[in-house]
Amino acid sequence: MFKKIKIAAYALGSALNVPLVGQLKGNEIVALLSLPFTFKARDFKDYPYLRKIVYALLALLLFQFITDVFVVHNSMQNFLRGWAGTIMSIISFIVLFRMMDTESAVMTYIFFAMIKNILFTDDIVDSDMSFFKFKIVPIIASALQLIAVYLYKRGKIMLMMGIMACACLLCFANDARSTGMLFFVGAGIIYVMSRGIRITRQKIFAILFIGATVFEMAYVFYVNAVLSNEIGGGHSSSQIKRLDNPYNPFELLVTGRGETFAAITAIGDKPLFGHGSWALDKDLKYYKIVLSYQDEGTGEFDLKKADSVDRYIPSHSVLMGGWISCGIGGFIAVFLIFWWLMKMAFTLVLHAQDSNLYPLYVMLTIGLLWTFLFSPFQHLRFTIPVTGCILMNGYYDWLYGPNVEDDEDEEQPVDEAEKEPLLLN
Structure with a gap:
């Protein structure tokens, strides 16, 4: 019972900001207080991926120190925040790995994360679009994860697929395309894998071709519906109308993720050591690149708004954010974290269909991939640890079996080759 209370406090605490070295979240305070009672040195021996991820984060911290202190001479406020x-990411990985170690713990966390979004996210809503995208979508996502696990456990796959399809359509209709795509791709993967199809390298190409064909057909339908003002709202309509070829999904991705091109330019300017923690876009050079792809100087991306709110270098990519902050060393450290987490995640997607949490693993894997590629660098601190630890526990549960930790005196196998099997056998 105490563990569930702690998990609930962690989930709800993310809505609380504590002014300390910038701002700490309430859930980070929970993690700090839990660390002395959670950390076990033996975990680094028994679970090599946990050790590797923590060491990669320590390497990232070292590269931050070098860049901030010796290269860019960053302000104390900025480098302390960085x-x-x-x-906090290191502490969160260590604590959450132990906290999210059972199905009950994971479900408890998702439930209270949903409650948190119901009660405490009104402050980030400033329009009808943001209300659905930032208030309703997280609630839908958590509810869908709970429902999907419940139905999957009872073998009601087609009912689960129908609910995921409805959630997908609802998101696309209300300008939450990335979440809608997560549900779309997730439903497809769960359906294929639940059919008992043995995945080989040859079959992957066939599945990708069929999936791409279905996706393009659905995308054409979506574009036509947006252009005829049936779904999507003004934001989607304005984005699609300014594309040279609205039926090319890559053009839509480009216009919606102009921060990627700004990040590439910022990396090119300082490729070796980066710009430092919380680096400023002093003359709005990089923001203007975003502007050129997204709104051409009007509306949401108004230059005056950027100048009055903040002037940080935009990146919207955890991978590129590491490079911008502390150079190529930071990028390598973050990439290794990405690689190890995705290796475990894809292993679960391919081999863990017998787990009750399988639908959750699929959705978290897609979400984690999107986060590393297209979300702000701060996600390495706020969302990646909990997602990564759920997947890591799922991976070791699949690898060792469900009763591996029942006997704490039992020695665990430490053969690295055995712990890190090939994704495709």
Whole structure:
């Protein structure tokens, strides 16, 4: 019972901001207080991926120190905020790995994360579009994860698929395309894998071709519906109308993720050591690149708004954000974290269909991939640890079996080759 209370406090605490070295979240306070009672040195021996991820984060912290102190001579406020983020990510991985170690714990966390979004996210809503995207979508996502696990456990796959399809259509109709795509791709993967199809390298190409064909047909339908003002709202309509070829999904991705091109330019300007933690876009050089792809100087991306709110270098990519902050060393450290987490995640997608949490693993894997590629660097601190630890526990549960930790005196196998099997056998 105490563990569930702690998990609930962690989930709800993310809505609380504590002014300390910038701002700490309430759930980070929970993690800090739990660390002395959670950390076990033996975990680094028994679970090599946990050790590797923590060491990669320590390497990231070292590269941050070098860049901030010796290269860009960053302000104390900025480098302390940057270092605190990495330190909290380390602590969160260590604590959450032990906290999210059972199905009950994971379900408890998702339930209270949903409650948190119901009660405490009104402050980020400033329009009808943002209300659905930032208030309703997280609630739908958590509810769908709970429902999907419940139905999957009872073998009601087609009912689960129908609910996921409805959630997908609802998101696309209300300008939450990335979440809608997560549900779309997730439903497809769960359906294929639940059919008992043995995945080989040859079959992957066939599945990708069929999936791409279905996706393009659905995308054409979506574009036509948006252009005829049936779904999507003004934001989607304005984005699609300014594309040279609205039926090319890559053009839509480009216009919606102009921060990627700004990040590439920022990396090119300082490729070796980066710009430092919380680096400023002093003359709005990089923001203007975003502007050129997204709104051409009007509306949401108004230049005056950027100048009055903040002037941080835009990146919207955890991978590129590491490079911008502390150079190529930071990028390598973050990439290794990405690689190890995705290796475990894809292993679960391909081999863990017998787990009750399988639908959750699929959705978290897609979400984690999107986060590393297209979400702000701060996600390495706020969302990646909990997602990563759920997947990591699922991976070791699949690898060792459900009763591996029943006997704490039992020695665990430490053969690295055995712990890190090939994704495709």
